[in-house]
Amino acid sequence: MARLFYRIVQHxxxxxxxxxxxxAIGKPPRDREVTDPELHRGISAYGRKDDAIAxxxxxxxxxxxxxxxxxxxxxxxxxxxxxxxxxxxxxxxGVPEAFVRRGQSVLPCEPDGG
Numbered sequence: 001m002a003r004l005f006y007r008i009v010q011h012x013x014x015x016x017x018x019x020x021x022x023x024a025i026g027k028p029p030r031d032r033e034v035t036d037p038e039l040h041r042g043i044s045a046y047g048r049k050d051d052a053i054a055x056x057x058x059x060x061x062x063x064x065x066x067x068x069x070x071x072x073x074x075x076x077x078x079x080x081x082x083x084x085x086x087x088x089x090x091x092x093x094g095v096p097e098a099f100v101r102r103g104q105s106v107l108p109c110e111p112d113g114g
Contacts, residue, residue, distance in 0.1 A: 002070040004104070005045040005080075005090060006052035010063040012106045016096035018067065019043055032083070039083060039091050043099070045069065047088035049107075056109045066107040069099060078102070 009018035033040035046052035078094035
């Protein structure tokens with residue numbers, strides 16, 4: 001059975017560039033990525049759409065769309081781990097093209113209040 005996850009992306013439709021880790025693009029580790037380097041190698045996604053929208057509103061530079069991804073529990077190309085102290089944040093690992101293939105839909109993010 002597949003679960004839905006939401007990734008904030010720049011493009012509609014999403015491209016492989018929307019699913020590249022901070023490590024792969026050369027950003028230095030920050031926060032928990034310093035003590036847990038595996039987090040730096042993964043990408044962020046949310047198990048609840050509302051949590052993804054809240055993050056996008058706080059950090060609109062991340063992108064103006066949500067990519068809805070269907071990820072089976074037994075997916076051989078993708079692994080995931082809950083990485084939120086509260087909420088529905090996950091870190092997900094896999095090659096960018098695998099995420100593109102699992103895209104279900106793209107939702108535009110409304111400006112705050114809309």
